[in-house]
Amino acid sequence: MERFDMHPLITQVEQAGRTVGRRIGQAWLLRCAVAAVLGLGVAIAVERRAFLEKLIKTDPKAALELAVPDHVRRQLPAEVQKQLEERVSGKGFFGVLVADYPGASRREITREVLLNRRRYDAYVYGRRESQTTRERENFWGIAIGSSLAVHEEPIRALTLSESAGLDPTGRAGARAGLRE
Numbered sequence: 001m002e003r004f005d006m007h008p009l010i011t012q013v014e015q016a017g018r019t020v021g022r023r024i025g026q027a028w029l030l031r032c033a034v035a036a037v038l039g040l041g042v043a044i045a046v047e048r049r050a051f052l053e054k055l056i057k058t059d060p061k062a063a064l065e066l067a068v069p070d071h072v073r074r075q076l077p078a079e080v081q082k083q084l085e086e087r088v089s090g091k092g093f094f095g096v097l098v099a100d101y102p103g104a105s106r107r108e109i110t111r112e113v114l115l116n117r118r119r120y121d122a123y124v125y126g127r128r129e130s131q132t133t134r135e136r137e138n139f140w141g142i143a144i145g146s147s148l149a150v151h152e153e154p155i156r157a158l159t160l161s162e163s164a165g166l167d168p169t170g171r172a173g174a175r176a177g178l179r180e
Contacts, residue, residue, distance in 0.1 A: 038077055045083035052085055053144040060123040060141070060149035067142045071161055088148060089140035089156060090115050094122070096133045113139065113148055126152030 055063040068076075068084050076084075092115035099108040111122035120143055124131070128150055138154035
């Protein structure tokens, strides 16, 4: 009777076990690294959000320039997207309130926007600084919480990717004021 040597089989099983163990360990390390990077990304997004909210109030034009483009936003993890500014656009109420304090030689001007049943404290620049109250005004901007940076132009130009498929002749793109 021939004796069957189990030693090579045991060695192969042990090696396979170690290989699987290394791969599981590598996958675990990769998951840990992804979680750490995601956590760092969220932390950076939270800091950016606080900075952008202050910038909306002090320099709305600069805040609008720092808005994350839509094509970039779509590539970010949902956890990071939750911390980004909200895009706001439409037709709504644009109110200007003026408070004069002659004794103190100062004047306070505050602005608000009412859109889609939400109220925003509006921060403006350019030609919007001299704009008066309007019941149905077109505007667009970015918001964090109730703070809204309102762009001086009433209508936002579409990007090429946003206008894709609007009109096969391309005429709609020219009328919509496309930009890259």
